[in-house]
Amino acid sequence: MTSTSTTTPPKEQVTRAGGLLPDDPALRRATVLTAFNSLGNGLYFPLGVLYFTRIVGLDATAVGVGLTIAGLFGVVAGIPAGRAADRWGARQVGSLLWGGTGVATATYTLVHSYAAFLAAVIVATALQMASRSVLGAVYADVLPAATRVEARAYLRMITNVGMGVGGALGAVALQIDTRAAYVTVILLNCLSFAAPALLLRGLPLAPHALERHRLKDEAPAEDHWRAVRDLPFLSVTVLNAVLVMQYTLSEVGLPLWIVERTDAPRWTAALLMIVNCVLVALLQVRVARSASHVPTAVRAMRWAGLLLAVACAVYALSAGLSPVWAVLALTVGAVVQVFSEVLMAAGGWTLGYELADSRAHGVYQGVFGAGMSAGMMAGPALVTVTAIQHGTVGWAVLGVLFAVAGLAVAPAVRWASKDAWRGEPV
Structure with a gap:
């Protein structure tokens, strides 16, 4: 590629x-x-x-x-x-x-x-x-x-x-x-x-x-649809889609969790959304500078998965706490998730471009975008059947899923393109 x-x-x-x-x-x-x-x-x-x-x-x-x-x-x-x-x-x-x-x-x-x-x-x-x-x-x-x-x-x-x-x-x-x-x-x-x-x-x-x-x-005619047959690229697309589910975690999972499983006031959902918007606006450009090459993008995705697992654990702790401590725990989890989000976004952009065949960027970005859309669609159902229905155990399942996805990006990218590493360690 x-x-x-x-x-x-x-x-x-x-x-x-x-x-x-x-x-x-x-x-x-x-x-x-x-x-x-x-x-x-x-x-x-x-x-x-x-x-x-x-x-x-x-x-x-x-x-x-x-x-x-x-x-x-x-x-x-x-x-x-x-x-x-x-x-x-x-x-x-x-x-x-x-x-x-x-x-x-x-x-x-x-x-x-x-x-x-x-x-x-x-x-x-x-x-x-x-x-x-x-x-x-x-x-x-x-x-x-x-x-x-x-x-x-x-x-x-x-x-x-x-x-x-x-x-x-x-x-x-x-x-x-x-x-x-x-x-x-x-x-x-x-x-x-x-x-x-x-x-x-x-x-x-x-x-x-x-x-x-x-x-x-x-490019020969048969290469125009290469992206839909490019299994290494598709594997990176799927892993990115798993990490993208964190968007629906914020938009769907947390409001439901706050109302149904914690003693935090309902306005906490709005507070967490404001925290997310402000911190993303402050951090995204700065984080993107450190993830503009394939090796650094892979490290960003790895940390994104691990931090997201930590955020899931902190969210789980908010159940059973007093209103004040529940708000504090949820806010800490939201801050941790923001760092995961900005790392994932920057890493995903870099991998989506650098691992694509430059002769067919449209189809490659279409495939990568379709993966993100699929992750956004699957997210609400996944969060509901795990965290909302099963509490701490459900949060643990989500945390493991996100951590594994982040760790799996490195071998998937090695499979996708050895040349993209430019000799730099992962």
Whole structure:
């Protein structure tokens, strides 16, 4: 497999990216579209399900089933979308997918039956998840290879800030609690996809992208789908997907655990989410600098798994404690998990790019993105049947799973590409 680039940029360029100054034109434009989109998503996320249950009048369980079905379509959509990006260009395909997501999301305002809900949410989710996979290929084309991981960390910080501001504004719509308020938020979210789609198409290519396209043109036809047959790369994708489940641990598992198994006040769930957003925004770029090569990325993934196991153990200890001590234990666990999260994100970005065949980045990023989507889908069910149902024993099972996944990354990457190690020890 071929690394995306071996070129090292001037030290000044790296320093500016690491110092949170988007000096690169592509990064500046990506910052604008990321901020715009994350603001819209943050507006919508707190009230999306409530719109379909409270305003449209659908059954909550049926809505949950529908969202799960839509998620399955989204997982599958990432791979063909990646192939389309290889064939017609990641920026062009990504722009169409983002614009399509905006249009599909607008149809939510026309939903008055379960069948219409199911059709709308399947189309919108499939397009949105496909666009996320293609976005990885876009970044492979437009961001300088040597600073790509730091740039993605910077964009993730922008995403967290945008989501936080959007969520605060979305709370206003929740308080108003009228159909007009919900519809306004949905339409604003539509614009957060449609408008950046225009910016995405105009992102300037990085110099290394020309070489990548030349290699792609030389690739034989049977190599275009290589990623779906690349067992070493798929093994790394699966291990990354296991560690990605920690996102749903924060979003689904902890709120349920706090309410059902601890004496901590319910607002603790919001406190932990704030702690997560703030620390990720502060740490992600700095951590990304230390995981921008394959050996350091593997070490980051190893530590991510081990720290996540520690966080699971601390969460388990919160059961049976007094409210004050339960809040303290949960907060400590959340802080430990943040370090796992930022290490995993940085390590995953590096491995997803460096272990991919540069002639078919679209399909490789589609496969890697599909793995992440699958992990996000499986996460809520896994957390529920382990920690929520079985308490300490369930947390122990999760901890072992995460630790093993983190430790298994090193042999999986050795299998995937010996050349990627560049002679450095793991």
